[in-house]
Amino acid sequence: MIAALLKVTDLTVVHDGDGGERTLLDAVSLDLAPGEVLGLVGESGSGKSLLCRSLVRLLPSSRLRISGGSITLSGRELTTAPEAEMLAVRGGEIGMIFQNPSSHLDPVMRIGDQITEGIRFHQRLDAKAARAAAVDILAQVGFPDPARQYDSYPHEFSGGMRQRAMIGAALSSNPRILIADEPTTALDVTIQAQILRLLMDIRARRGLSVILVTHDLGIVAQVCDRIAVMWQGRLVEIGEKRGLLAAPAHAYTRSLIASHPSLPEEDMPAKAEKLRTPGAVPVVDIEKLHVRFATGGLFRRGAVDAVNGVTLRVMPGETVGIVGESGSGKSTLARAVLGLTPVSSGTIRFDGTDIASGRAVLGMLRRQTAMVFQDPYNALNPHLTVGKMLAEVLRVQGKIETAQIPARCGELLDLVGLGRAFLDRKPRSMSGGQCQRAGIARALAVDPKLIIADECVAALDVTIQAQIVELFRELVERMSLTLIFIAHDLAIVRNLCQRVVVMHRGVIVEEGRSEEVFSRPKHAYTAALIAAVPHIDPDKPLLAPSKMATPQAYGVAN
Amino acid sequence: MHRYKFVLYRPLQFLPVLFGISVITFILVRLIPGDPARVLLGTRATPEAIARVRAQYGLDEPMLAQYFYFLRNLADGEMGRSILYKIDVLKLIATRIEPTLTLVLCSVVLSVLIAVPVAAIAARNQGRLADQVIRIVSTFGIGFPPFWLGLMLIILFSVELAILPVSGYGNTLSEKLAHLVLPSLTVSLSLSTVLARSLRAAMVEGLKSDVATAARARGMPESIVFWRHVLPNSLVPTVNLLAVNIGWLLGGTVVVETVFALPGMGQLLVRAIFSRDYMVVQGVAMVFACATVLINFLADIVTVALDPRVKL
Numbered sequence: 001m002i003a004a005l006l007k008v009t010d011l012t013v014v015h016d017g018d019g020g021e022r023t024l025l026d027a028v029s030l031d032l033a034p035g036e037v038l039g040l041v042g043e044s045g046s047g048k049s050l051l052c053r054s055l056v057r058l059l060p061s062s063r064l065r066i067s068g069g070s071i072t073l074s075g076r077e078l079t080t081a082p083e084a085e086m087l088a089v090r091g092g093e094i095g096m097i098f099q100n101p102s103s104h105l106d107p108v109m110r111i112g113d114q115i116t117e118g119i120r121f122h123q124r125l126d127a128k129a130a131r132a133a134a135v136d137i138l139a140q141v142g143f144p145d146p147a148r149q150y151d152s153y154p155h156e157f158s159g160g161m162r163q164r165a166m167i168g169a170a171l172s173s174n175p176r177i178l179i180a181d182e183p184t185t186a187l188d189v190t191i192q193a194q195i196l197r198l199l200m201d202i203r204a205r206r207g208l209s210v211i212l213v214t215h216d217l218g219i220v221a222q223v224c225d226r227i228a229v230m231w232q233g234r235l236v237e238i239g240e241k242r243g244l245l246a247a248p249a250h251a252y253t254r255s256l257i258a259s260h261p262s263l264p265e266e267d268m269p270a271k272a273e274k275l276r277t278p279g280a281v282p283v284v285d286i287e288k289l290h291v292r293f294a295t296g297g298l299f300r301r302g303a304v305d306a307v308n309g310v311t312l313r314v315m316p317g318e319t320v321g322i323v324g325e326s327g328s329g330k331s332t333l334a335r336a337v338l339g340l341t342p343v344s345s346g347t348i349r350f351d352g353t354d355i356a357s358g359r360a361v362l363g364m365l366r367r368q369t370a371m372v373f374q375d376p377y378n379a380l381n382p383h384l385t386v387g388k389m390l391a392e393v394l395r396v397q398g399k400i401e402t403a404q405i406p407a408r409c410g411e412l413l414d415l416v417g418l419g420r421a422f423l424d425r426k427p428r429s430m431s432g433g434q435c436q437r438a439g440i441a442r443a444l445a446v447d448p449k450l451i452i453a454d455e456c457v458a459a460l461d462v463t464i465q466a467q468i469v470e471l472f473r474e475l476v477e478r479m480s481l482t483l484i485f486i487a488h489d490l491a492i493v494r495n496l497c498q499r500v501v502v503m504h505r506g507v508i509v510e511e512g513r514s515e516e517v518f519s520r521p522k523h524a525y526t527a528a529l530i531a532a533v534p535h536i537d538p539d540k541p542l543l544a545p546s547k548m549a550t551p552q553a554y555g556v557a558n
Numbered sequence: 559m560h561r562y563k564f565v566l567y568r569p570l571q572f573l574p575v576l577f578g579i580s581v582i583t584f585i586l587v588r589l590i591p592g593d594p595a596r597v598l599l600g601t602r603a604t605p606e607a608i609a610r611v612r613a614q615y616g617l618d619e620p621m622l623a624q625y626f627y628f629l630r631n632l633a634d635g636e637m638g639r640s641i642l643y644k645i646d647v648l649k650l651i652a653t654r655i656e657p658t659l660t661l662v663l664c665s666v667v668l669s670v671l672i673a674v675p676v677a678a679i680a681a682r683n684q685g686r687l688a689d690q691v692i693r694i695v696s697t698f699g700i701g702f703p704p705f706w707l708g709l710m711l712i713i714l715f716s717v718e719l720a721i722l723p724v725s726g727y728g729n730t731l732s733e734k735l736a737h738l739v740l741p742s743l744t745v746s747l748s749l750s751t752v753l754a755r756s757l758r759a760a761m762v763e764g765l766k767s768d769v770a771t772a773a774r775a776r777g778m779p780e781s782i783v784f785w786r787h788v789l790p791n792s793l794v795p796t797v798n799l800l801a802v803n804i805g806w807l808l809g810g811t812v813v814v815e816t817v818f819a820l821p822g823m824g825q826l827l828v829r830a831i832f833s834r835d836y837m838v839v840q841g842v843a844m845v846f847a848c849a850t851v852l853i854n855f856l857a858d859i860v861t862v863a864l865d866p867r868v869k870l
Contacts, residue, residue: 056775058771058774058775087778092777096775096776103767106772106787107769107865108791109786109790117782117786118776118778121782153866169776170775170776173777
């Protein structure tokens with residue numbers, strides 16, 4: 001065994017609150033060898049990010065403090081090192097990248113300057129040499145035209161390129177350890193695969209040690225050497241990845257593995273398919289739909305086809321998944337169906353009625369459809385209790401007597417598994433999963449024929465995701481709901497939906513029964529999407545770089 | 559450079575704005591009760607004399623015709639003749655514009671010079687003594703009316719210490735600047751508190767932002783984190799606040815110029831209103847309106863320069 005580069009022993013971090021001390025990190029011990037990739041998994045609030053911040057002593061609040069234990073970097077104690085020494089450690093020896101490149105890059109500073117900054121400070125190079133070094137780093141992290149792109153601002157790049165820029169900034173001072181905190185969570189699967197590959201590439205080239213924080217067991221299974229599992233501020237399990245995945249010791253690790261929505265190889269038992277009465281009226285009947293957005297300014301007008309000729313039919317009781325990367329038009333399609341986005345051409349029929357035929361139809365549409373949103377917190381009014389929120393919907397709908405509203409609110413909460421105790425709660429005091437359940441209860445309050453869920457589990461922890469998906473499955477079966485489920489997570493769609501529609505650049509490239517599409521994709525784009533999903537089995541690696549073309553490479557047949 | 563393209567076509571939008579302003583000032587001025595001819599000739603004027611003066615200035619014509627003359631004059635670059643001063647309004651304004659312009663400019667520069675360091679000290683010591691002291695002082699700054707502040711400054715610096723002139727304006731540059739110190743200080747003491755508060759709030763946010771965290775994680779010392787990342791990001795919202803306040807400041811010069819007896823546009827406006835000197839009131843209002851439009855235009859340019867994401 002090589003001597004550990006970083007050694008953490010009994011690290012304890014406490015929060016000094018009004019109600020006394022609260023322990024947030026409880027005697028965490030781990031070590032990191034040179035060149036090793038350690039995966040750190042656990043759900044939000046388990047202390048993963050706090051642990052990373054503690055390693056470089058950048059605690060997110062002044063009320064937090066390291067109360068015990070030690071962190072040694074090559075034998076040097078960091079918990080008691082003077083602040084000036086920590087400046088050299090941060091960036092110079094331990095680099096960090098974060099989940100959201102958009103908010104962590106300075107929006108008013110050129111990309112290149114953000115990389116140069118670290119080089120100039122840590123390596124004391126002059127402006128010209130630093131710029132040359134930064135251009136070199138931009139090239140290393142995959143910028144095709146680094147000399148020119150040096151002068152661009154973050155907003156001019158896509159999410160994937162921004163993450164590359166942030167990796168570049170972290171690498172600028174030649175650190176020996178890179179802490180990557182959920183580096184791909186905000187990215188599409190294909191981009192995620194590219195970024196992970198880049199990280200592994202850099203690690204191989206520079207002999208970097210990596211601590212990779214993620215909630216996705218598929219990612220750790222694919223790229224890490226060892227896995228550490230955190231739960232409620234404690235490190236409950238750490239070990240070599242194959243052994244740990246095959247024989248998890250801790251109950252939480254087991255539930256984490258169980259709720260991972262991997263894509264199974266073998267055909268799953270066919271989902272109970274509703275008998276389709278011939279001649280039944282489709283709930284949603286979309287024909288040759290185009291949604292065009294104007295772009296550009298006063299003088300140069302352009303248009304972009306967000307939805308470009310989509311024809312789709314959803315029968316009553318069906319659960320249809322729409323998958324695709326960001327920008328593929330799936331959300332625009334959903335908004336068009338609900339009459340929230342003006343349609344450029346084509347028709348949308350809801351229950352046989354063209355929704356473009358007047359305001360009355362739109363009113364009818366709003367009474368019979370509901371939407372569940374991605375961000376469960378922001379989709380709820382923070383000033384209303386759950387009970388008041390549901391009562392408001394019921395009152396506006398006017399489908400039931402005023403006197404029965406309280407009883408109905410209770411029923412709705414029972415239905416989504418929250419229980420009546422939540423009637424008086426406000427979103428602030430609820431977890432993400434609980435908020436999303438309340439959001440689903442609100443959608444159900446309309447007593448809708450159709451629910452459209454737009455990325456409604458993307459912001460939730462894996463174990464919570466599994467619960468919400470299960471809730472949808474139950475509701476669909478029990479209430480003969482029609483569900484359009486939009487997600488970028490293929491595994492979840494496969495688990496939940498009977499039929500799947502794959503969208504790419506505003507066009508449906510493939511559709512069919514979930515089992516068929518996922519096990520035998522016909523379109524190259526679908527195949528690339530599936531291949532990019534990190535499998536929880538370490539022996540089923542992501543496609544080799546040569547085979548892993550960018551999705552832009554696939555022409556889309558109309 | 560296409561982000562700056564609006565600099566070319568935005569002035570086209572000024573035309574309808576200025577037209578609207580001309581209609582409003584024209585009507586508002588004539589809604590002030592009183593008759594310029596009567597004010598000019600005094601209470602014992604004969605009706606014939608009044609009618610003669612009215613005819614002389616075109617005041618006997620219908621409103622629409624008067625407005626038409628006003629517009630035609632504007633197109634010729636004229637704003638009519640002052641009834642009180644008996645000279646061309648534009649010439650009159652030209653003699654008065656310098657003190658006002660310099661006062662506004664000095665006040666704005668001084669306000670920014672005060673606001674930025676004060677906000678920086680407060681934000682970087684959030685919740686500590688320095689922050690509390692600044693908060694209390696700035697609350698007083700907002701609370702005290704400018705004319706009172708001005709009088710107190712006169713008592714302190716001019717009467718007690720006798721190091722600065724009490725009021726008026728000078729002839730040489732150094733004289734003029736000496737006379738502008740106290741008025742500018744008066745204005746900027748209130749303006750800088752408003753700016754500093756907004757700036758402090760933005761900086762406190764900025765210090766907690768992901769951008770700052772990322773910079774710290776790259777090993778940047780607090781000074782770089784603050785001056786290179788937090789400050790530039792905090793300036794953007796404050797520029798617009800400053801622009802709004804400069805517009806307000808133009809109106810405020812009326813008070814300050816009166817307190818310090820500065821022969822500027824504010825003073826001219828007050829006198830013109832009291833003597834129903836329609837042409838002058840119109841002219842000054844138009845100049846103030848144009849200045850406000852222009853300042854907002856400049857603020858837009860500064861915003862675009864500060865924030866690469868902004869497209870106008």
